[in-house]
Amino acid sequence: xxxxxxxxxxxxxxxxxxxxxxxxxxxxxxxxxxxxxxxxxxxxxxxxxxxxxxxxxxxxxxxxxxxxxxxxxxxxxxxxxxxxxxxxxxxxxxxxxxxxxxxxxxxxxxxxxxxxxxxxxxxxxxxxxxxxxxxxxxxxxxxxxxxxxxxxxxxxxxxxxxxxxxxxxxxxxxxxxxxxxxxxxxxxxxxxxxxxxxxxxxxxxxxxxxxxxxxxxxxxxxxxxxxxxxxxxxxxxxxxxxxxxxxxxxxxxxxxxxx
Amino acid sequence: xxxxxxxxxxxxxxxxxxxxxxxxxxxxxxxxxxxxxxxxxxxxxxxxxxxxxxxxxxxxxxxxxxxxxxxxxxxxxxxxxxxxxxxxxxxxxxxxxxxxxxxxxxxxxxxxxxxxxxxxxxxxxxxxxxxxxxxxxxxxxxxxxxxxxxxxxxxxxxxxxxxxxxxxxxxxxxxxxxxxxxxxxxxxxxxxxxxxxxxxxxxxxxxxxxxxxxxxxxxxxxxxxxxxxxxxxxxxxxxxxxxxxxxxxxxxxxxxxxxxxxxxxxxxxxxxxxxxxxxxxxxxxxxxxxxxxxxxxxxxxxxxxxxxxxxxxxxxxxxxxxxxxxxx
Numbered sequence: 278x279x280x281x282x283x284x285x286x287x288x289x290x291x292x293x294x295x296x297x298x299x300x301x302x303x304x305x306x307x308x309x310x311x312x313x314x315x316x317x318x319x320x321x322x323x324x325x326x327x328x329x330x331x332x333x334x335x336x337x338x339x340x341x342x343x344x345x346x347x348x349x350x351x352x353x354x355x356x357x358x359x360x361x362x363x364x365x366x367x368x369x370x371x372x373x374x375x376x377x378x379x380x381x382x383x384x385x386x387x388x389x390x391x392x393x394x395x396x397x398x399x400x401x402x403x404x405x406x407x408x409x410x411x412x413x414x415x416x417x418x419x420x421x422x423x424x425x426x427x428x429x430x431x432x433x434x435x436x437x438x439x440x441x442x443x444x445x446x447x448x449x450x451x452x453x454x455x456x457x458x459x460x461x462x463x464x465x466x467x468x469x470x471x472x473x474x475x476x477x478x479x480x481x482x483x484x485x486x487x488x489x490x491x492x493x494x495x496x497x498x499x500x501x502x503x504x505x506x507x508x509x510x511x512x513x514x515x516x517x518x519x520x521x522x523x524x525x526x527x528x529x530x531x532x533x534x535x536x
Numbered sequence: 537x538x539x540x541x542x543x544x545x546x547x548x549x550x551x552x553x554x555x556x557x558x559x560x561x562x563x564x565x566x567x568x569x570x571x572x573x574x575x576x577x578x579x580x581x582x583x584x585x586x587x588x589x590x591x592x593x594x595x596x597x598x599x600x601x602x603x604x605x606x607x608x609x610x611x612x613x614x615x616x617x618x619x620x621x622x623x624x625x626x627x628x629x630x631x632x633x634x635x636x637x638x639x640x641x642x643x644x645x646x647x648x649x650x651x652x653x654x655x656x657x658x659x660x661x662x663x664x665x666x667x668x669x670x671x672x673x674x675x676x677x678x679x680x681x682x683x684x685x686x687x688x689x690x691x692x693x694x695x696x697x698x699x700x701x702x703x704x705x706x707x708x709x710x711x712x713x714x715x716x717x718x719x720x721x722x723x724x725x726x727x728x729x730x731x732x733x734x735x736x737x738x739x740x741x742x743x744x745x746x747x748x749x750x751x752x753x754x755x756x757x758x759x760x761x762x763x764x765x766x767x768x769x770x771x772x773x774x775x776x777x778x779x780x781x782x783x784x785x786x787x788x789x790x791x792x793x794x795x796x797x798x799x800x801x802x803x804x805x806x807x808x809x810x811x812x813x814x815x816x817x818x819x820x821x822x823x824x825x826x827x828x829x830x831x832x833x834x835x836x837x838x839x840x841x842x843x844x845x846x847x848x849x850x851x852x853x854x855x856x857x858x859x860x861x862x863x864x
Contacts, residue, residue, distance in 0.1 A: 413647035418722040441636040496652040496686040522856040
């Protein structure tokens, strides 16, 4: 079995994100910490679990992004992937899901991947489009938001449970090769092992210049980034912690929510 | 090519999902003039009555694709039917719900139509330069304005944002049903199953105290439990990530993939406020948010915003409550 996992590096979600002066893009210089997109960790883990179950499996991990994205590729090799591919998209700027999907599909076309996995959504762009778009560009079946999968004994089909609304799961089977986007909670992503991380540094990554891949005409563009407006006129409590606590208790009592 | 707008209805278990009428409200907001045609499409095994309901309530024409034995959703059938249909008669916009289904077939449909795909739309902005769509990015900390450039755009619209209009002065729309004998070659549907049952109490509780990743550690759930204990008829809930981490059962999860709640008080502790979570609690009467990140999206929907680290603030809050109660 040959598996391709597509991952993304995103800013650490606990930190604030600032917009540049022209409202054109985020102040990427100000972002101090990046990490692997959380849902992509589940996708890498699922690939490693498949490898451990089936044996005789090779896992490639691919990330399209600036040079910094190589950190998460190495981390996924640390988790148990075999080889890394970096599509270098150059300087920090907005890339549409379509542009990224077109590049990845071009790389994967003709290669014998039985399964392509990716996280169900990135934490920064939040579209969830790259997986299903890769599938369509490669004319492969796809299921999104996968919370359980099992490859049939003959390795010709895969049984999948998709997470849908209200705690329900839609169950189906797809022929392989297929593309799955992975939902959180499908497994518990492991920490990278030191020996694997050392191997990642030693073996190096395959680098592809993004500019050498297909550059389809953009189908939409980012006009501006803005800060959101509050939908409720929320009161921000001021003062020390104790003063805020006192105010909050008083408000809750006034609303008869506390005795 | 036309300037038409198409809406894809969503239904399950023989009933229309409310988001269908939100999509229609969105389409009406989107159209430049009353002369722009809006058509509603519905796919399924038994959709005649549902198609009639949409036409009656919206006044719009409805095209139903009746596919014998089709389950509520099959990703392959949706694209197999919609892509050729729209290729022959291109709308400017295809409006789809940003749900587990819409997110599944929307991007594939956009590829088939060489169209734009814009997901999770929360607003439409019109200017001299044309139409833009606003959608949240970076966990809702920022909003991106995206302009479509393609001849056709597939749009997925966040549920719960666009309120259906209650106009009654229109005539019922026309309904056309096409029988389609479509077979699937790839996607073999095997039924829907109930995975996690919602924990008892969350839906009925008058006060919901919810924990997010900001609690930092499973041990800090004690703080959440202690805080919940000062309220009558309270329940502890959590965000998706807290359930993924195994800190709470999935039955305690509030959000799109969990329970929807509307208590008198929703106390969000260390919850960032992703739209998937907010969808499940925005109907609460009163929302208090405690988060150390002043840019957390949860503050956009909160009535009371407390920018503090919950690990130090909650003990002080409980202590203050006890002190003042003893005085009273």
